[in-house]
Amino acid sequence: MRYVAAYLLAALAGNESPDASSIEKILNSVGVKVEQANVQKVINELRGKSIEELIKEGTSKLASVPAAPAGASASAPAAASNAPAAKKEEPKKEEKKEESEDEDMGFGLFD
Template identity: 40%
Template sequence: MGMKYVAAYLMAVLAGNDSPSAADLKKILGSVEAEYDEAIAEKLVSELAGKTVHEIVKEGKEKIKAFGGSGGGGAAPTAGAGGAAPAGGAAKAEKKVVVEEEEEEDVDFDLFG
């Protein structure tokens, strides 16, 4: 299911519509000229019928906790992490660029007066 349908559903709820219909989703998606599939919208609306957004979010949080243990994903490895030293055994020194700040000049006019 496309996330744009879920986003449109949540936007409708945030706008005050506690039970958006497929027509509401079509109107929201049409306003940004997004493609619309009636079957997907109807499926989403039928699956969420009778539930509040707060219940759905709470259920989702519980599923995430159960799935990952801690609920967070691992960090992506950095470039060169765990790799061997470059040829010659010497680590490549990083070049540091020093940027000198220009001194502010005294200006003889007042911007607001």
């Protein structure tokens, strides 16, 4: 996924046909180890294709993905009310950690 994202970033920046070096440059800028086989696979699969058409096609495919069934969310509260009362556990005190401005909230852009 990170290779496709780098390809799309390069294409959106104006490079109509991104090559391996532009993808590597983007990935290296965020500290991702680049695997040449993956770079070449993305380039070969997307060569000659319009980014706009790929996005449009992908969006239509996402629209057909089913969401969680409506009955599943409605039955969860009912099941919880029928369960025997559990012991109340005292909430654990969380240590407050000072956050710096440059933390990535536990995940990176290309993880």
